[in-house]
Structure formats: C-alpha cells, structure tokens
Amino acid sequence: MSGLGDGLIDLAAVAVLAVAVAGLWRRDVRALVGLLRLQGWALALVAAVAAVRGRDVGLGVTAVLVLVVKAGVVPVLLGRVARRDPGAREGAPLINVPASLVIAAALVALAVVAGAPLHALDPTASTALAPLGLATVLAGYLLLVTRRRALSQVVGLLVIDNGIALTTFLLTSGVPLIVELGGTLDVLLVVVVIRALLGTMRARFGGIDLDGLSELRD
Amino acid sequence: MTLLLAGLALGLLAVVLALASPSRARVVLAGTSGVLAAALVGAAAVVDLAGRTTRTVTITSLLPFAPLHLRLDALAAAVELVVALVAIAAQVFAVGYARGRLRSRTATVLQGLFVLALLVVPVAGDVTTFLFAWELMALTSLALLLVDHERPSARAAAVWYGAMTQGGAAAITLGLLAVVRITHATSFASMAAARPGTGVLGVVAFVLTAAGFASKAGAVPLHVWLPRAHPEAPTPVSALMSGAMTALGLYGVARVDLGVLVEIGRGWWIGLLVVGVLSALFGALHAVTSTDLKRLLAYSTIDAMGLGLAGLAGAGVLRAEGRPEIAATLVVGVLVLLLAHGAFKALLFLAAGVVERATGTRDLDRLGGLVGLLPRTTAAVAVAAGSAASVPLGAGFVGEWILVEGFVAGLGRTAPGGVATALVGLVGVALTSGLTAVAMVKLLGVGFLGRARAERPASGTGEGRATGLALALLALVTVGVGVLPGPLVAVLARAARDVVGSASPGPAGSITSLTLASTATSLRPLGLAAGAVALVGLVVLAARGGSRVVRATRAWACGRSDLSPRMQYTATSFAEPVQRVFADVLRPTVDVTVSHEEESREIESVLAYRSRVDDAVERALYDPLVRAHDALGRRARILANGSVHRYLAYGFVALLIVLVALG
Numbered sequence: 098m099s100g101l102g103d104g105l106i107d108l109a110a111v112a113v114l115a116v117a118v119a120g121l122w123r124r125d126v127r128a129l130v131g132l133l134r135l136q137g138w139a140l141a142l143v144a145a146v147a148a149v150r151g152r153d154v155g156l157g158v159t160a161v162l163v164l165v166v167k168a169g170v171v172p173v174l175l176g177r178v179a180r181r182d183p184g185a186r187e188g189a190p191l192i193n194v195p196a197s198l199v200i201a202a203a204l205v206a207l208a209v210v211a212g213a214p215l216h217a218l219d220p221t222a223s224t225a226l227a228p229l230g231l232a233t234v235l236a237g238y239l240l241l242v243t244r245r246r247a248l249s250q251v252v253g254l255l256v257i258d259n260g261i262a263l264t265t266f267l268l269t270s271g272v273p274l275i276v277e278l279g280g281t282l283d284v285l286l287v288v289v290v291i292r293a294l295l296g297t298m299r300a301r302f303g304g305i306d307l308d309g310l311s312e313l314r315d
Numbered sequence: 316m317t318l319l320l321a322g323l324a325l326g327l328l329a330v331v332l333a334l335a336s337p338s339r340a341r342v343v344l345a346g347t348s349g350v351l352a353a354a355l356v357g358a359a360a361v362v363d364l365a366g367r368t369t370r371t372v373t374i375t376s377l378l379p380f381a382p383l384h385l386r387l388d389a390l391a392a393a394v395e396l397v398v399a400l401v402a403i404a405a406q407v408f409a410v411g412y413a414r415g416r417l418r419s420r421t422a423t424v425l426q427g428l429f430v431l432a433l434l435v436v437p438v439a440g441d442v443t444t445f446l447f448a449w450e451l452m453a454l455t456s457l458a459l460l461l462v463d464h465e466r467p468s469a470r471a472a473a474v475w476y477g478a479m480t481q482g483g484a485a486a487i488t489l490g491l492l493a494v495v496r497i498t499h500a501t502s503f504a505s506m507a508a509a510r511p512g513t514g515v516l517g518v519v520a521f522v523l524t525a526a527g528f529a530s531k532a533g534a535v536p537l538h539v540w541l542p543r544a545h546p547e548a549p550t551p552v553s554a555l556m557s558g559a560m561t562a563l564g565l566y567g568v569a570r571v572d573l574g575v576l577v578e579i580g581r582g583w584w585i586g587l588l589v590v591g592v593l594s595a596l597f598g599a600l601h602a603v604t605s606t607d608l609k610r611l612l613a614y615s616t617i618d619a620m621g622l623g624l625a626g627l628a629g630a631g632v633l634r635a636e637g638r639p640e641i642a643a644t645l646v647v648g649v650l651v652l653l654l655a656h657g658a659f660k661a662l663l664f665l666a667a668g669v670v671e672r673a674t675g676t677r678d679l680d681r682l683g684g685l686v687g688l689l690p691r692t693t694a695a696v697a698v699a700a701g702s703a704a705s706v707p708l709g710a711g712f713v714g715e716w717i718l719v720e721g722f723v724a725g726l727g728r729t730a731p732g733g734v735a736t737a738l739v740g741l742v743g744v745a746l747t748s749g750l751t752a753v754a755m756v757k758l759l760g761v762g763f764l765g766r767a768r769a770e771r772p773a774s775g776t777g778e779g780r781a782t783g784l785a786l787a788l789l790a791l792v793t794v795g796v797g798v799l800p801g802p803l804v805a806v807l808a809r810a811a812r813d814v815v816g817s818a819s820p821g822p823a824g825s826i827t828s829l830t831l832a833s834t835a836t837s838l839r840p841l842g843l844a845a846g847a848v849a850l851v852g853l854v855v856l857a858a859r860g861g862s863r864v865v866r867a868t869r870a871w872a873c874g875r876s877d878l879s880p881r882m883q884y885t886a887t888s889f890a891e892p893v894q895r896v897f898a899d900v901l902r903p904t905v906d907v908t909v910s911h912e913e914e915s916r917e918i919e920s921v922l923a924y925r926s927r928v929d930d931a932v933e934r935a936l937y938d939p940l941v942r943a944h945d946a947l948g949r950r951a952r953i954l955a956n957g958s959v960h961r962y963l964a965y966g967f968v969a970l971l972i973v974l975v976a977l978g
Binding site: 207245 | 960963964966967970971974975977
C-alpha cells in the first residue's frame with residue numbers, strides 16, 4: 098500500500114502542477130475549464146490517498162468535498178459561462194505563450210528553492226512534494242496576471258486556490274475540516290459572484306475583456 | 316476604589332443607556348448616568364487625596380487582549396478631579412443644550428464613551444490600559460467633531476485633528492515602548508522604580524512621549540489642530556476637549572516624563588521649558604487678536620497649557636539641579652492651574668455655546684450688549700474671565716501665583732543654569748498673564764458689555780435651567796478655589812511630592828492661608844476676600860452718603876448714554892495696539908477696500924477695513940509640508956493607471972520578492 102500510495106500521491110501532485118502549466122499554454126477558454134476539472138480530480142486524489150494513509154476520516158470527507166466542488170460544481174458553473182460565447186479564445190495574452198512557459202519554468206525552480214526549508218522542517222516523502230503546491234500557486238498567479246479575459250482570470254484564481262490546498266494536504270495532511278469547508282465555500286461564492294459580474298459586464302459592454310475597463314478608476 | 320469602579324461602571328451604563336433608550340429619554344438618561352459616573356469618580360479622587368493610600372485593581376475579563384490595570388495614586392486623583400469637574404458640568408449642560416444631531420444615538424453614545432475614556436486615562440496603571448484609553452479618547456473626540464459633518468470647516472478641522480492626534484498617539488506609543496524596552500516593565504509604578512532615562516533610548520523615549528503629550532496640550536508647533544478642532548466641536552464636547560483633554564496631555568508629561576524618566580538630562584527639560592513659554596506667548600498673542608469667540612478661547616487654552624508645560628519643565632530642571640522641593644512647588648502650581656483652567660475654560664466654552672445659540676454668531680465684532688439678553692451667563696463669564704486673567708480671588712490667580720513663587724525660589728538658590736531657567740519661566744508667566752488679561756477684557760467688554768452691534772431676534776434667550784446650573788457650578792468652583800485654596804493645595808502637595816520624589820513637606824495650606832515652604836511666602840485669600848467685601852461696602856456707603864444725583868448708564872460705554880453701536884470699540888480695534896506692537900511676530904494681513912460713488916470719484920461710499928492674523932507657524936511649517944505631501948500623492952497616481960493587470964502584477968511581484976528573500 099505504501100509504495101502504491103507514494104506513487105499515486107507523486108503522480109497526482111505532479112498532475113496538479115502540470116495542469117496549471119498547461120493552462121498557461123492553452124488559450125481556448127473552454128479548454129481551460131476542462132483543465133480545471135482535471136486539476137480538481139488530481140487534487141481530490143491527493144487528499145484521498147493522504148486520508149487512507151493517515152486513516153483520517155476528516156481528510157476523507159475533505160477529499161469528497163474537493164471532488165464535488167472543484168471537479169464538479171465549479172467547472173460546471175464556469176462551463177456554462179464559457180458556452181455563452183462559443184469559440185471564445187484568449188486574444189494575445191500580455192506575455193506570449195512560449196515566454197510564459199519559460200517564466201513558469203523559472204517559477205517552478207524558485208518554488209523548489211523557496212520550498213526547501215519546508216521539507217527540512219519535517220523530512221517525509223510528502224513534504225518533499227510541497228514545492229509543487231507552491232509552484233502551482235505561482236503558475237496560477239502568472240495566469241491571473243497575463244490573461245485578458247475575465248473568465249481566464251477566474252481560472253487563474255482557482256488554480257491559486259488549488260495550489261494552496263495542495264500545499265496544505267502535502268504539508269500537514271490537510272487543515273481541519275471546518276477550515277477546508279470554509280475555504281471551499283469561499284471559492285464557490287467567488288465563482289458565483291464573478292459569474293453574475295461577468296453576465297452584467299457582457300450585457301453592459303458586450304464583452305469581458307478587462308483591458309477595456311481602465312477608464313473606471315477614480 | 317469601590318467608588319472609582321462604581322463610577323466607571325456608571326460611565327459604561329451611560330453608553331448602554333444611550334444605545335438602548337428611546338430617543339425622547341436618551342439624552343436625559345445617558346446624561347444623568349454620565350454625570351453620576353463623573354461625580355463618583357470625582358468623589359473617589361477626593362477620598363484618595365484626603366487619605367494616604369494608593370490603590371490598584373486589575374480587571375481581566377473586560378477586554379479580550381489584555382487585562383485592565385487601574386491605579387489611583389495622588390497624581391491620578393489630582394487630575395481626575397479636573398476631568399470629573401469638567402465632565403459633570405459639560406454633561407449637565409448637554410442635557411439642556413443638545414438639539415438636532417447632538418441628540419442622535421450616535422452622538423450620545425460617542426459622548427458617553429468620550430467621557431468614560433477621559434475618566435480612565437488618569438487611572439490607567441500600565442501601558443496597555445493607558446494606550447487603550449488614550450486612543451479611545453482620541454477616536455471618540457474625532458468622531459464627535461464630525462457630528463456637524465455638513466460644515467466644510469468642521470470636516471477640515473477633523474482632518475487636521477485626525478492627522479495630528481494619530482501622529483501624537485503613534486509617538487506616545489513608540490516612546491512608551493522604548494521605556495518598556497529599557498525597564499522591562501509595563502506598569503508605571505515598576506517603570507519608575509527602575510529609574511530609566513539614561514542613554515540614547517532614554518532620550519528617544521523622552522522626546523517622543525513629550526512631543527506626543529505636548530501636541531495634545533497644544534504646544535507650539537504641534538498646536539495647529541487645536542484652534543480648528545475646539546471651536547468646531549459641539550459646545551459640550553469643546554468644553555470637554557479644552558478643559559479636560561488638554562489637561563491629560565500635561566498629565567502625560569507629569570506621569571511619564573517627570574514621573575518615570577527620572578534620570579533624563581537637564582538640557583532636555585530646558586528645551587521643553589522654552590517650548591512651553593513660546594506656546595504660552597503664542598497662544599496669548601493670538602487670543603488677543605482673535606475675533607471669533609471660540610477661536611479666542613482655543614488660543615487661550617494653548618496659552619494656559621503652555622504655562623503648565625513651562626511649570627512642569629521648570630520642575631524637571633530644578634529637580635535635576637537638586638532642588639526637588641522647589642520642583643514640587645511648581646508641580647502643585649501646575650495642578651492648581653489645571654483645575655482652575657478646567658473650570659474657567661469649560662465655563663467660557665459653554666457660555667460661548669449659549670451666546671452662539673442666542674445670537675447666531677460667534678464673531679465678537681458683531682456681538683456686544685449681551686448683558687441685557689443673557690444676564691446670568693454674563694455674570695458667569697465675568698467670573699471665569701477674571702480667573703483666566705489671574706485676578707485675585709479667582710482660581711487662576713492661585714495657580715499662577717504658586718508658579719511665579721516657584722520660579723522666584725529657583726531664581727535665588729540654584730546654579731546659573733537654574734537661574735536662567737527660572738528667569739525665562741518668570742518672564743514667560745508675566746508677559747503671558749498680561750496678554751491674557753487683554754484678551755479676557757476684550758472678551759467680556761466687547762462681547763458682553765456695551766451696546767449690541769447687530770440686530771438680533773428677541774425671542775428665546777437660551778438660558779435654560781440645566782445650562783445655567785452647569786455654568787453656576789463652574790463659577791462656584793472658580794471662586795471657591797480662589798478664596799479657599801489652602802485645603803486643595805495641602806492635598807495636592809502630596810501628589811507633587813510623589814511625582815518629583817521630594818521628601819520635604821512642600822507647600823502647605825489651611826482654611827485661611829497658603830504657605831510655600833520654598834520661599835517662605837504666604838497668601839491669605841480669605842483675608843483678601845474680607846477686605847474686598849469691606850472695600851466694596853465702603854464705596855457703596857460713600858456713594859449713598861455723597862452725591863444724590865444717580866445717573867445710570869451702560870457699562871463699557873465711556874459713561875455716556877448717547878454712543879451709537881458703531882462708535883464703540885470693536886474686537887479688532889481693541890486689539891489693534893497689541894497687534895501693532897507685535898506686528899513682526901504676528902504678521903497680520905490688512906485689507907482696506909475703498910469703493911466710490913458712481914457720480915463722483917470724490918465721494919467714497921464704502922470704506923471696509925479688515926485685518927486678519929494667520930497662524931505664522933502654520934504658514935511657515937505646515938503649508939509646505941502639506942503641499943509636498945500633496946505633490947507626492949499626485950505623483951504616486953502614476954502607479955495606479957487603472958489597469959487590472961498591473962494591480963495584479965504588483966501583488967505577484969511582491970509575492971515573488973518575499974519568496975526570493977525567504978529562499
């Protein structure tokens with residue numbers, strides 16, 4: 098079990114990061130939502146393996162919660178928004194795709210360097226993976242900063258949240274259930290609010306390109 | 316101590332009542348509870364001063380972050396007397412005075428909290444409690460200033476006050492943290508026991524705390540908020556701010572700088588003395604030239620607090636010179652001055668509120684002849700103005716007399732440094748008293764005596780029962796302290812000895828006399844009062860026995876009844892000689908506007924003369940500061956160009972920098 102568990106956790110954690118980086122590569126908004134669903138599955142797998150390994154019922158419930166919200170409800174909600182304008186592609190991102198992939202590589206390296214002390218605190222197999230969570234956060238942030246369309250930015254925000262969740266699973270076998278519950282509900286709320294906001298934006302301005310909004314400051 | 320706790324509990328109850336009671340009963344219920352709270356705290360202070368014990372109590376469960384430490388020692392009791400007196404009078408007044416916004420739930424709650432904070436500050440026993448109460452006091456008074464937020468001048472005053480008071484609180488916090496760092500203690504008693512004050516950290520602590528407290532007491536150049544905030548606040552609040560809150564600034568200097576930082580060098584005290592004397596002169600000069608009633612009072616607060624600061628700083632110098640008994644005399648003088656100032660200044664501010672409501676203006680150039688409209692208020696103002704101008708038998712005279720005697724004692728028996736200090740102090744007190752007298756004569760003569768200068772509605776005088784009671788109480792205390800200062804000084808001497816650590820008995824007093832050990836002089840105010848009464852009686856008798864022709868004219872009208880209102884002195888013209896003498900310091904702006912008749916250039920239709928005295932410190936120091944700050948702010952808008960991506964990138968870059976710095 099232990100060997101299989103380690104292998105699964107390695108695979109799933111790497112998958113979370115890989116999906117985040119893939120998000121930087123894809124420009125089709127609907128493809129981004131699909132990637133987000135995939136990331137939710139991988140994250141739930143990490144939580145589930147950690148729960149089985151630690152015989153932790155709370156973590157098991159968390160895994161189910163993650164599966165339902167991050168691989169289910171949220172992608173479905175975002176998918177509905179994405180379907181409103183079919184074929185919506187990200188125009189030119191602020192930084193082009195090859196360049197952002199190179200930056201992502203640098204960010205992963207930074208995460209590994211910055212995460213090393215975390216591993217030194219408690220040298221186990223799973224804390225060695227903690228830099229992956231950090232790297233996911235940074236990749237999500239890069240997505241958030243470089244994309245022009247609001248929906249892509251929401252995806253970036255959710256990738257950041259997934260990265261934080263991954264870090265907590267790997268470092269401390271998850272935070273208490275109540276905290277996780279609160280965090281998840283927060284994400285859900287953000288998605289619902291932003292969905293309403295995007296609907297309004299589309300009705301008012303005919304698009305959801307955030308670059309057109311710079312006149313709104315004071 | 317039970318009395319104190321009961322008083323503070325009633326203060327809390329006042330806040331709860333203000334929150335919960337229906338709007339009709341709100342002001343009366345909260346006001347009554349607040350008055351009782353202040354009365355109980357005042358009684359606790361009296362009991363403490365009469366007895367000889369210092370009591371402490373710790374309340375653990377009231378605040379979530381730290382226990383409250385209360386400590387009632389002699390100094391705290393002495394200051395608590397001032398605060399309680401002003402709080403009683405202001406709240407009684409408010410019950411009769413509050414209209415409109417001032418009756419709202421927010422305003423009543425804030426006023427209750429403000430009074431409570433004022434009552435807690437002097438009895439705070441450790442740094443946390445002190446800072447908590449201090450900040451509560453600053454914030455509630457700031458919010459009360461905004462009760463009339465529709466007036467632009469009130470909003471501008473709030474901005475100035477907010478910036479200055481928070482800057483001051485930050486300085487005090489840092490200074491107290493430095494003291495904690497030196498002494499490894501947080502209660503004032505154990506801090507003082509460690510005798511800090513040496514080294515760089517001691518100097519830093521002294522400068523920061525002295526600057527913070529002095530700014531609360533309106534010392535130049537940190538005074539700019541005071542002439543704006545005190546006049547703009549609602550009347551009961553301006554009385555509280557001017558009578559009690561500024562006194563707490565001096566209390567801070569006495570408690571922390573004089574009481575805790577014992578080993579600080581003499582030079583720093585000399586610096587503070589100069590600041591105090593300059594503030595006193597500056598405030599007195601501006602009080603003389605102000606024509607706005609409340610602004611005049613605000614500047615005269617700066618002058619009284621400047622004298623107090625000079626007294627405390629003089630005590631610091633003389634203690635460092637090895638004359639703690641003279642230092643104790645000066646501290647007693649300051650404490651008496653604080654009580655006297657609390658009484659007369661609160662009275663004058665409350666009376667200014669009555670005047671403003673009755674006439675609709677605060678401009679002395681448009682007032683006059685109020686004695687007919689507001690006879691009782693005028694009588695109270697006369698008592699207070701006399702006390703402020705240091706006329707004997709007023710409380711203010713006692714305080715200034717002790718201060719002068721203290722400085723005179725320092726003149727005779729110390730090293731050259733002490734002599735110079737005492738000389739500066741003496742000259743400061745003398746010149747300030749003279750100028751203050753001019754300002755007060757102007758206030759009473761131009762504002763209340765003579766003939767009315769403008770038409771005013773005859774209906775509704777505004778002299779209600781509650782407001783009259785508040786003024787009478789303050790006038791009574793003013794005269795009472797002036798006639799019978801002995802017992803008060805006797806108990807205050809203990810507080811002063813505690814503060815400066817003097818062993819000798821210091822000033823002593825009985826019912827009939829007041830003796831200062833340091834100069835072997837004494838004051839017999841009761842005899843003076845008897846003499847004054849006898850003299851007045853003689854004059855009246857002589858008048859009756861002599862001429863039978865009785866001619867009744869108005870006061871302040873040159874003994875004539877045919878003067879028109881425009882022939883009288885105005886506030887501006889009365890101050891003109893002083894303004895000319897001090898023109899180099901005051902730098903007044905004078906506008907003479909001449910407009911001609913249309914038919915002929917030879918005939919002038921209107922000649923308008925306007926002179927205005929702006930705050931020179933504000934013009935030279937604060938205007939460039941504000942402009943630079945403004946320019947910086949405008950420059951900084953380049954950072955915020957409206958692009959969401961740029962804002963997100965700022966966060967991202969910050970995160971990366973943190974990670975790189977950690978990794």
